[in-house]
Amino acid sequence: MSEISHVDILDMHKRYPGAMEDSLSQINMKIPAGRKFGLLGPNGAGKTSLISIMCGFLEPSSGSVTYYTKDKRELEGRALKNVIGFVPQEYALYGELSPRQNLEYFGALYNMRKGEINKRSEELLVILGLSEVADKPCGSFSGGMKRRVNLAIGIIHSPKILFLDEPTVGVDVQSKHAIIRFLNQLNIEGTTIIYTSHHMNEAQEFCDELALIDHGKVMAKGMTTDLLAQHGTDDLHTLFINLTGEEYRN
Numbered sequence: 001m002s003e004i005s006h007v008d009i010l011d012m013h014k015r016y017p018g019a020m021e022d023s024l025s026q027i028n029m030k031i032p033a034g035r036k037f038g039l040l041g042p043n044g045a046g047k048t049s050l051i052s053i054m055c056g057f058l059e060p061s062s063g064s065v066t067y068y069t070k071d072k073r074e075l076e077g078r079a080l081k082n083v084i085g086f087v088p089q090e091y092a093l094y095g096e097l098s099p100r101q102n103l104e105y106f107g108a109l110y111n112m113r114k115g116e117i118n119k120r121s122e123e124l125l126v127i128l129g130l131s132e133v134a135d136k137p138c139g140s141f142s143g144g145m146k147r148r149v150n151l152a153i154g155i156i157h158s159p160k161i162l163f164l165d166e167p168t169v170g171v172d173v174q175s176k177h178a179i180i181r182f183l184n185q186l187n188i189e190g191t192t193i194i195y196t197s198h199h200m201n202e203a204q205e206f207c208d209e210l211a212l213i214d215h216g217k218v219m220a221k222g223m224t225t226d227l228l229a230q231h232g233t234d235d236l237h238t239l240f241i242n243l244t245g246e247e248y249r250n
């Protein structure tokens with residue numbers, strides 16, 4: 001398997017059936033492998049639509065998303081599916097199953113061998129502090145525990161590019177800290193992280209590159225430190241409000 005070089009989004013638009021306006025408009029973006037890339041924007045900005053298209057769950061209305069390898073080939077089909085991981089905003093787990101059973105089930109969907117699933121599951125259960133509840137049904141877990149199970153499921157197959165839609169929403173400080181520390185570790189080990197968040201402090205600290213999206217358009221994009229310097233602030237919250245305004249979004 002060749003290493004991934006970057007993902008290229010070219011002139012991408014998305015209009016949902018029956019909608020009067022584009023949910024994403026003229027998106028052009030290149031994300032190099034190895035980044036911790038943050039997609040930020042108010043409610044309804046288009047973040048989930050964008051990562052759903054990047055993961056191949058949703059078709060764009062026009063334009064393209066292409067993954068390139070370091071030897072300049074395009075990655076497609078099963079080969080692409082195997083290198084992408086997605087951790088959705090909603091819990092994508094079976095509440096009647098335990099974390100271990102969920103991991104077995106989702107690992108099998110990626111055609112992983114049983115021994116491989118068991119080994120990887122053990123690792124993830126320990127790292128994410130789920131060992132003690134590994135055989136209990138997930139349905140009764142706290143929000144933070146469910147988030148950690150959700151994360152383990154999304155990375156059971158050791159993806160090279162990991163998409164996370166608000167991975168720290170509704171969790172306590174401890175779980176948030178554990179999740180961010182783990183994501184940093186994955187990135188150090190070579191996983192590209194593309195994530196959405198509404199937490200400006202967290203994004204400023206975590207992401208080395210950011211794109212601010214509003215009304216389906218990219219308002220600003222760049223390395224975190226450069227973006228802040230260009231806009232004359234050291235605070236992402238201020239930059240966000242300056243670019244997206246103060247009015248409520250529905």
Ligand SMILES: Nc1ncnc2c1ncn2[C@@H]1O[C@H](COP(=O)(O)OP(=O)(O)OP(=O)(O)O)[C@@H](O)[C@H]1O
Pocket residue numbers: 016017019023041042043044045046047048049050
């Ligand atoms: N399945 C759908 N059908 C029609 N419109 C949709 C659909 N999904 C999203 N939209 C619309 O597309 C726009 C972008 O939504 P999206 O969920 O991508 O935004 P978001 O930035 O992820 O928002 P949030 O921060 O609230 O999760 C919104 O106007 C939303 O109403």
